[in-house]
Amino acid sequence: xxxxxxxxxxxxxxxxxxxxxxxxxxxxxxxxxxxxxxxxxxxxxxxxxxxxxxxxxxxxxxxxxxxxxxxxxxxxxxxxxxxxxxxxxxxxxxxxxxxxxxxxxxxxxxxxxxxxxxxxxxxxxxxxxxxxxxxxxxxxxxxxxxxxxxxxxxxxxxxxxxxxxxxxxxxxxxxxxxxxxxxxxxxxxxxxxxxxxxxxxxxxxxxxxxxxxxxxxxxxxxxxxxxxxxxxxxxxxxxxxxxxxxxxxxxxxxxxxxxxxxxxxxxxxxxxxxxxxxxxxxxxxxxxxxxxxxxxxxxxxxxxxxxxxxxxxxxxxxxxxxxxxxxxxxxxxxxxxxxxxxxxxxxxxxxxxxxxxxxxxxxxxxxxxxxxxxxxxxxxxxx
Amino acid sequence: xxxxxxxxxxxxxxxxxxxxxxxxxxxxxxxxxxxxxxxxxxxxxxxxxxxxxxxxxxxxxxxxxxxxxxxxxxxxxxxxxxxxxxxxxxxxxxxxxxxxxxxxxxxxxxxxxxxxxxxxxxxxxxxxxxxxxxxxxxxxxxxxxxxxxxxxxxxxxxxxxxxxxxxxxxxxxxxxxxxxxxxxxxxxxxxxxxxxxxxxxxxxxxxxxxxxxxxxxxxxxxxxxxxxxxxxxxxxxxxxxxxxxxxxxxxxxxxxxxxxxxxxxxxxxxxxxxxxxxxxxxxxxxxxxxxxxxxxxxxxxxxxxxxxxxxxxxxxxxxxxxxxxxxxxxxxxxxxxxxxxxxxxxxxxxxxxxxxxxxxxxxxxxxxxxxxxxxxxxxxxxxxxxxxxxxxxxxxxxxxxxxxxxxxxxxxxxxxxxxxxxxxxxxxxxxxxxxxxxxxxxxxxxxxxxxxxxxxxxxxxxxxxxxxxxxxxxxxxxx
Numbered sequence: 001x002x003x004x005x006x007x008x009x010x011x012x013x014x015x016x017x018x019x020x021x022x023x024x025x026x027x028x029x030x031x032x033x034x035x036x037x038x039x040x041x042x043x044x045x046x047x048x049x050x051x052x053x054x055x056x057x058x059x060x061x062x063x064x065x066x067x068x069x070x071x072x073x074x075x076x077x078x079x080x081x082x083x084x085x086x087x088x089x090x091x092x093x094x095x096x097x098x099x100x101x102x103x104x105x106x107x108x109x110x111x112x113x114x115x116x117x118x119x120x121x122x123x124x125x126x127x128x129x130x131x132x133x134x135x136x137x138x139x140x141x142x143x144x145x146x147x148x149x150x151x152x153x154x155x156x157x158x159x160x161x162x163x164x165x166x167x168x169x170x171x172x173x174x175x176x177x178x179x180x181x182x183x184x185x186x187x188x189x190x191x192x193x194x195x196x197x198x199x200x201x202x203x204x205x206x207x208x209x210x211x212x213x214x215x216x217x218x219x220x221x222x223x224x225x226x227x228x229x230x231x232x233x234x235x236x237x238x239x240x241x242x243x244x245x246x247x248x249x250x251x252x253x254x255x256x257x258x259x260x261x262x263x264x265x266x267x268x269x270x271x272x273x274x275x276x277x278x279x280x281x282x283x284x285x286x287x288x289x290x291x292x293x294x295x296x297x298x299x300x301x302x303x304x305x306x307x308x309x310x311x312x313x314x315x316x317x318x319x320x321x322x323x324x325x326x327x328x329x330x331x332x333x334x335x336x337x338x339x340x341x342x343x344x345x346x347x348x349x350x351x352x353x354x355x356x357x358x359x360x361x362x363x364x365x366x367x368x369x370x371x372x373x374x375x376x377x378x379x380x381x382x383x
Numbered sequence: 384x385x386x387x388x389x390x391x392x393x394x395x396x397x398x399x400x401x402x403x404x405x406x407x408x409x410x411x412x413x414x415x416x417x418x419x420x421x422x423x424x425x426x427x428x429x430x431x432x433x434x435x436x437x438x439x440x441x442x443x444x445x446x447x448x449x450x451x452x453x454x455x456x457x458x459x460x461x462x463x464x465x466x467x468x469x470x471x472x473x474x475x476x477x478x479x480x481x482x483x484x485x486x487x488x489x490x491x492x493x494x495x496x497x498x499x500x501x502x503x504x505x506x507x508x509x510x511x512x513x514x515x516x517x518x519x520x521x522x523x524x525x526x527x528x529x530x531x532x533x534x535x536x537x538x539x540x541x542x543x544x545x546x547x548x549x550x551x552x553x554x555x556x557x558x559x560x561x562x563x564x565x566x567x568x569x570x571x572x573x574x575x576x577x578x579x580x581x582x583x584x585x586x587x588x589x590x591x592x593x594x595x596x597x598x599x600x601x602x603x604x605x606x607x608x609x610x611x612x613x614x615x616x617x618x619x620x621x622x623x624x625x626x627x628x629x630x631x632x633x634x635x636x637x638x639x640x641x642x643x644x645x646x647x648x649x650x651x652x653x654x655x656x657x658x659x660x661x662x663x664x665x666x667x668x669x670x671x672x673x674x675x676x677x678x679x680x681x682x683x684x685x686x687x688x689x690x691x692x693x694x695x696x697x698x699x700x701x702x703x704x705x706x707x708x709x710x711x712x713x714x715x716x717x718x719x720x721x722x723x724x725x726x727x728x729x730x731x732x733x734x735x736x737x738x739x740x741x742x743x744x745x746x747x748x749x750x751x752x753x754x755x756x757x758x759x760x761x762x763x764x765x766x767x768x769x770x771x772x773x774x775x776x777x778x779x780x781x782x783x784x785x786x787x788x789x790x791x792x793x794x795x796x797x798x799x800x801x802x803x804x805x806x807x808x809x810x811x812x813x814x815x816x817x818x819x820x821x822x823x824x825x826x827x828x829x830x831x832x833x834x835x836x837x838x839x840x841x842x843x844x845x846x847x848x849x850x851x852x853x854x855x856x857x858x859x860x861x862x
Contacts, residue, residue: 041568
């Protein structure tokens with residue numbers, strides 16, 4: 001299409017980059033400068049647009065590839081998970097409480113069974129189930145699943161996943177994608193539009209880690225057989241929580257949350273994976289603020305019974321009474337996790353859930369500050 | 384429709400393509416339709432309010448040209464009052480009623496005022512002022528009344544500047560709808576570059592800083608002095624990048640279509656005095672108030688007390704224009720006071736600098752003046768941004784208390800965001816400084832394509848990756 005350049009055309013020089021408001025009439029008084037012919041101009045604009053799109057796609061793919069190459073931290077765990085390199089005999093699942101409470105090394109040493117923790121920060125049961133399904137697609141079935149319980153076990157994820165960037169390189173994993181799609185219908189944009197997920201959904205500069213991964217950089221390792229020890233002392237978050245909720249809180253029991261929880265138990269039953277539901281210690285003062293704990297536990301007991309799972313409540317453990325083991329009401333620090341993991345391992349052996357393959361003589365059964373203390377044994381539903 | 388939305392990313396290229404393939408005569412109508420679609424993306428029904436002001440002022444313009452003498456003046460008043468009444472009802476009615484009720488209660492008189500529950504139409508203050516400037520210009524005979532309704536409606540509704548300006552004068556914009564804007568590669572790419580720079584300011588700087596500012600200003604009592612200080616400086620950059628970013632996108636997108644909009648900002652934080660600041664900040668509004676409020680009162684060509692009164696009245700009204708809240712009024716008055724104080728202390732400051740041996744145009748004096756102006760502006764921004772005057776007072780009283788370098792983060796703003804926030808501000812300043820020495824687009828244009836394109840593509844990628852996309856509205860939309 002030929003373009004007619006006429007006198008009323010506005011010369012580019014009049015659109016001064018920093019210029020003041022120019023003359024009122026924006027009609028060129030100068031002879032026309034050499035211009036790019038219209039067809040060439042359109043082609044050039046289209047070419048630039050295509051180069052941009054190509055760059056966006058290339059960067060997106062590069063970030064994905066980089067994140068998939070990371071061998072440490074959360075991405076390291078996920079990469080091992082989707083590449084089928086975990087194959088644990090005892091698998092630990094759950095939220096951040098699972099992640100930071102179950103020291104896989106202690107459990108593994110006490111039982112002799114390969115143990116791995118795939119707890120997920122800031123997750124509800126729906127995301128935990130999605131990750132478990134993904135795990136089971138790529139790894140051998142575990143001999144035992146230890147699923148950590150939270151008071152919000154029957155609550156589903158609303159609005160968006162806690163750390164959306166973590167899932168972006170794995171959107172081709174069906175169980176993950178389906179769950180994310182259920183949470184946010186716009187997740188297709190993260191899958192189809194280049195960089196959308198990294199730019200719009202993620203606020204953690206995950207793309208930087210991806211670019212680093214491309215050149216072989218790995219973030220500092222913070223996971224030990226999946227377990228993430230938290231070397232933190234009491235933060236005071238609980239005090240502000242108490243101030244904000246002087247009358248305590250009720251944990252939602254959503255029908256959909258119950259359905260997801262049932263789906264998790266059903267899946268394990270169908271695959272013949274024994275399940276222990278473990279309620280790890282919560283700081284004792286928190287119990288007074290949980291207004292519907294009994295109601296939540298009644299549901300949990302009912303579901304555990306229906307699906308042949310065991311439910312162990314460590315809520316009464318002496319650990320719960322000692323603030324030194326926690327950094328907030330819900331989360332134990334590394335010391336608390338160590339003590340709790342020893343108690344749990346001891347309970348697993350004692351209740352004959354697992355027969356110890358090897359007991360490492362070099363590892364004392366109760367060490368450090370807990371030496372000489374008696375392990376806490378929760379009541380086992382099965383007995 | 385927000386500029387920083389996926390919808391606009393589709394809308395704009397479609398409009399541009401349609402614009403250049405449409406016959407010249409139909410282009411204005413096309414822009415009007417596009418502008419209606421753009422505005423209806425917010426609240427469709429509010430298009431009727433715009434239609435009402437357009438109808439009033441279009442008719443008023445035509446009648447004003449035909450009338451003379453007293454009826455002409457009366458017609459102007461009717462038109463101005465009718466246009467302002469719409470603004471008053473939607474923006475100020477509840478504010479004045481609440482203020483009246485509060486004042487009455489202070490005197491022990493219990494009254495219950497009526498309140499109307501309505502949402503302020505987006506950008507109402509902007510197009511009201513643009514409409515008013517048309518009628519006033521026609522009244523003074525500086526602008527011919529527009530006969531073509533479509534053209535007039537498009538002038539008021541032109542989508543790039545519909546919701547947050549620049550507030551154009553008819554002399555600058557209206558006639559451009561009668562011109563033929565051909566497809567010009569240089570102009571289009573220049574507009575796109577301007578838009579990209581606007582998106583950088585908005586998405587990369589303003590919206591990231593907003594995460595911090597929103598948390599701190601929502602409950603200043605929960606934050607220490609250092610956080611209050613950071614939030615205030617961040618807000619200074621947030622509001623600048625938000626609003627000037629919008630103006631850049633508006634100017635750039637209009638330029639792509641062939642229209643020239645006025646510049647709205649000229650590196651305001653480089654101002655060495657408050658009066659200079661106001662010559663660099665929101666220029667289209669400042670000049671509007673100068674021409675239609677300040678000068679008609681007599682401006683500075685009156686006795687000194689009256690001059691100062693004129694300044695205070697103008698700035699108080701400017702504050703009120705920004706929002707129906709006393710914080711804005713106080714902010715406006717404070718800026719008036721700054722100006723008056725600047726005028727009164729000018730000789731004293733000159734003598735002080737002389738005594739200290741600091742040269743008039745030297746680097747040291749400029750540095751002190753720019754720093755002082757920025758600090759004073761930040762104090763103004765505290766009042767502007769605070770939820771209430773008591774919050775502003777609290778912030779002023781706690782700037783220096785309890786500084787704790789380990790307590791920098793807020794709920795929305797993790798510490799890892801801080802380097803990105805600070806570096807983006809540094810980048811902005813560096814670019815502005817370089818641009819002041821030599822326009823960067825021209826500098827880059829000197830390089831071959833193999834250099835230029837990677838620079839442009841890299842910039843696009845940077846905006847995409849470093850931007851914050853939470854569908855944050857532009858701050859000035861609320862005005």
